Structure formats: structure tokens, C-alpha cells
Amino acid sequence: MASVRLEHVFKRFGNVDAVSDVNLDIADQEFLVLLGPSGCGKTTTLRMVAGLEELSDGSIFIGDREVSQVAPKDRDIAMVFQNYALYPHMTVYENMAFGLKLRKVPRPEIERRVKEAADILGLGALLTRKPKELSGGQRQRVALGRAIVREPKAFLMDEPLSNLDAKLRTQTRVELKRLHQRLGATILYVTHDQTEAMTMGTRIVVMRDGVVQQVDTPDGIYNHPANQFVATFVGTPAMNLLPGELTQKGGALMFHTFGQDVTLPESMRARLSQAAGRKVTLGIRPEDVHLSSDFVSNHPDLQMKATVRVVEPMGHENMVYLAIGEETVTARASNDWHADLGDVVTCAFDGARLHAFDRETEAALV
Ligand SMILES: Nc1ncnc2c1ncn2[C@@H]1O[C@H](COP(=O)(O)OP(=O)(O)O)[C@@H](O)[C@H]1O
Ligand SMILES: [Mg+2]
Structure with missing residues (x-):
């Protein structure tokens, strides 16, 4: 795993400042949550780290390497989206193995990694099933498995729980937190849900209109909000x-x-x-x-x-x-x-x- 660093990162779409001067230092093995209302620039920030969106200005480092000009496939990070889009005609095993096959990873190595990820995620008994034979929560775990087998330097997750119903969301939240500890993974996690942020993040970044409002531990965000926006965004009922x-x-x-x-x-x-x-x-x-x-x-x-x-x-x-x-x-x-x-x-x-x-x-x- 590795650290991820954003330095003076900007993104403009025409005259929309989607992300303005974002500076972040995500430590190795940290679970950093980007939190903010819809449209505040969370996904855009994540996509720039993944290389799916060009920067208007600034630079991004993964470990010690500047990656601002590096192609997404060479950045060695795995992304998990809200719409996990599994291949419907492939089994769970094939879905998890597919990316490794494309990368020409040797077959025994693929088998080892898929089995290990399946163990961690409790998918061992489901490897021969097709996605349509899985519940929403199981599908989401396969999507996580697909990311885990890559053994990436960092995980990027964009609202991965928002398609799950409330009960499953709580359960998967707990699993994700355990997974983080077990993998010792660096995770950059995006959500608009303050409960997810408070329960999972080692630190939280609150964003508004493309601008970082506060970077702090959950305790710091809750007990020492830097401004009225942070104070009222976190906590139910609101302050x-x-x-x-x-x-x-x-x-x-x-x-x-x-x-x-x-x-x-x-x-x-x-x-x-x-x-x-x-x-x-x-x-x-x-x-x-x-x-x-x-x-x-x-x-x-x-x-x-x-x-x-x-x-x-x-x-x-x-x-x-x-x-x-x-x-x-x-x-x-x-x-x-x-x-x-x-x-x-x-x-x-x-x-x-x-x-x-x-x-x-x-x-x-x-
Ligand atoms: N491809 C795009 N073209 C134009 N505007 C965009 C594009 N992607 C995002 N935006 C705008 O950038 C802002 C931030 O969007 P986004 O990063 O998706 O927010 P969030 O993920 O926090 O909901 C929004 O105002 C959105 O409309
Ligand atoms: Mg988004």
C-alpha cells in the first residue's frame, strides 16, 4: 500500500469550479473519507486520483511518484463504484479473475488471489454463481473482491454502499471497516452520508462547492467544527x-x-x-x-x-x-x-x- 497526496488540485468544467485548490495527504493505510453534499466535487476529486479526469492544475502523487500524467491503468489503484456493474454472463470467480487475466497474471497466481479475496469476503461458496443469483450485498462484495485481487497501492471508493438497503448498508459498513484493518489498505472513500464518514473514517475531509472546509478526525469534526457548514452537516438532528x-x-x-x-x-x-x-x-x-x-x-x-x-x-x-x-x-x-x-x-x-x-x-x- 502507499500514501496518496494531492497538491493544489483544481478542476474546472467550463466556468464551473468543481474542485478548487484541494490539498490532501492520505497516509499509508489510512481510511480517509471525503464527505459533502451532492455536487461538492467528491467524485471529480476521486476520478482525478484514478486518472479518469485530467487536472486543470496541481499535482497528484501515489507513494513518491507523481502520477498526474500517468495513464489510469498504470497508477496501480483500484476503484469501486456505486454501480458495481459486474459482467452478467460471468461467474463470481470469473468476475474477480477477469482484470488479472487481462493483465496476463499467471493462472496459479490468479487462483491464489481470488481464493484469498473470496475468503476475506465470505464469497467462497458463491464462486460458481452468476451475478443474477446474488443479493445486492453479495454483488457489492464481488465488486470489492475484484478490487482486492488487484492488490493495488490504494482503493478508491465512490459511494459503494448507496445502492444497498439500510440494514445491509450498516452491515457492509462494519465489514468494510474490518476489511480495512485486515488488508492494511489505504482507502479514499467518498460519501454524502455523515454516518458512514463518522463510523469508518480515520479522518474526514468535509467539502463544499469544491473547497475543503476541514480535515480532521471524526471526533474533531464533531466536537470542534471549523465553521457553521461543518457543524450543521455532521450530526443528526443537526446542531x-x-x-x-x-x-x-x-x-x-x-x-x-x-x-x-x-x-x-x-x-x-x-x-x-x-x-x-x-x-x-x-x-x-x-x-x-x-x-x-x-x-x-x-x-x-x-x-x-x-x-x-x-x-x-x-x-x-x-x-x-x-x-x-x-x-x-x-x-x-x-x-x-x-x-x-x-x-x-x-x-x-x-x-x-x-x-x-x-x-x-x-x-x-x-
Ligand atoms: N463532466 C462534467 N462536465 C461538466 N460539469 C461536471 C462534470 N462532472 C461534474 N461536473 C460538475 O462538477 C461539480 C462536482 O461534481 P461531482 O464531483 O460529481 O460532485 P459529487 O460527487 O460531490 O456529487 C458539479 O457541479 C457537477 O455538475
Ligand atoms: Mg459523486
Whole structure:
């Protein structure tokens, strides 16, 4: 396996900037996930690494070798697509062996590699079947097998799970993660699904409109988002946002929104005292908005009055939609928390879990 490096990579289609100045260092054996909404440039980035798309500018390295001008077949990487397109008239064995035959790999070597891949993927009993005799999940595994037998320097995967139903997707996600560990593979994986990114990635690259927003571990992306876009793209339900102002009151730094104030904790005051007077957006995740009377009474500085809009019982918890001024704030409450619609309740924020973003640039204030 090998590292993959992108340096100042650009791709323009006419006047569309599909990818703008992307710099990435994918370490050997890393599982790096490119995450972002549809159209943000994920596939284009992957296709440039594969050599299927020319760069408008910049360079790409696989290991120490610059490959920007190298033909796709000579880059020694394997790509797995969403549409795995197996050859319908070939058996599972033949589908996996085909690429190696084309490369004139000796037959015993082909047999060894196909058998090994089939073992890893649990396809051993299916080698004589045709694709139409397989389930969707099995077909996807054959597509992975086809990539594995190549013993490539790196795997490129473009939304490989999105054609599977929800249950199978979860199962295959776990398998892929195991496969990564077992093969010690370098994987560049594209998805618009934040759960896939959070569960599989050693690091996540969040993209928007062709521009990298943040490169970080799942923990870093979730707990220290660099801007409002990253903050709201990752996490379900999404992070709550409240527009307001930072104000100084005595020695304290307050956040003022819709006629109410909360006192920000000392750690935020130390960081943000320069920002007093600024218009900001406060961010707080639903699990950090508390409704239990214990938490609320213990945190008088961080209380807010809110009107109950909807209570959604989820079984293990209740999702509570609250109105604060014109904004809806979602709170995850325990399943024994009840209130009537229209009730005015007091919630309290977890001060250690607050985020503040500049109202103009939407960048996190740190
Ligand atoms: N061959 C092409 N010709 C013109 N525009 C393209 C082409 N391929 C992609 N694009 C545009 O580039 C942008 C990024 O596309 P893509 O990389 O497919 O996004 P993603 O995979 O994140 O959904 C989109 O605006 C898309 O319409
Ligand atoms: Mg795509």
C-alpha cells in the first residue's frame, strides 16, 4: 500500500469550479473519507486520483511518484463504484479473475488471489454463481473482491454502499471497516452520508462547492467544527443555531438572543472576550440542550425559556422541538420527559459544549 497526496488540485468544467485548490495527504493505510453534499466535487476529486479526469492544475502523487500524467491503468489503484456493474454472463470467480487475466497474471497466481479475496469476503461458496443469483450485498462484495485481487497501492471508493438497503448498508459498513484493518489498505472513500464518514473514517475531509472546509478526525469534526457548514452537516438532528450578540456584563461574557441572556462559561470568556459586542451565532447540539429539572436547576446561568412545539417519542428518548424567539431548538430528552404543546419550559445548555460562529463569515470563533 502507499500514501496518496494531492497538491493544489483544481478542476474546472467550463466556468464551473468543481474542485478548487484541494490539498490532501492520505497516509499509508489510512481510511480517509471525503464527505459533502451532492455536487461538492467528491467524485471529480476521486476520478482525478484514478486518472479518469485530467487536472486543470496541481499535482497528484501515489507513494513518491507523481502520477498526474500517468495513464489510469498504470497508477496501480483500484476503484469501486456505486454501480458495481459486474459482467452478467460471468461467474463470481470469473468476475474477480477477469482484470488479472487481462493483465496476463499467471493462472496459479490468479487462483491464489481470488481464493484469498473470496475468503476475506465470505464469497467462497458463491464462486460458481452468476451475478443474477446474488443479493445486492453479495454483488457489492464481488465488486470489492475484484478490487482486492488487484492488490493495488490504494482503493478508491465512490459511494459503494448507496445502492444497498439500510440494514445491509450498516452491515457492509462494519465489514468494510474490518476489511480495512485486515488488508492494511489505504482507502479514499467518498460519501454524502455523515454516518458512514463518522463510523469508518480515520479522518474526514468535509467539502463544499469544491473547497475543503476541514480535515480532521471524526471526533474533531464533531466536537470542534471549523465553521457553521461543518457543524450543521455532521450530526443528526443537526446542531441548533441561535443568532445573537456577545455582550460584557460586569466581568462576565453574555450571549443575548431574542430578549434572553445566558452567561458563557469562563473557558469561552477567556477565548472570546475580544469578541464582545459582536454579532455571533451560538451553536449547541440537541444532546447538549437539557430539560431534566436536576440539570436545569444546577445551571442557573445557562437557562433559557422556551415554548414546546412538538414532542416526538423515539422509544429510547424523546425528541423535543422548542421555540426560542423565531428559532426552533431541538433537545434530546429522556423518554419519561413530558410536556404539553404550547407549555413554556426552562431548558439549560451545557456550557462546555457551546460553539460560537462569526455571523458574517460563519467561521468558528476560537
Ligand atoms: N463532466 C462534467 N462536465 C461538466 N460539469 C461536471 C462534470 N462532472 C461534474 N461536473 C460538475 O462538477 C461539480 C462536482 O461534481 P461531482 O464531483 O460529481 O460532485 P459529487 O460527487 O460531490 O456529487 C458539479 O457541479 C457537477 O455538475
Ligand atoms: Mg459523486
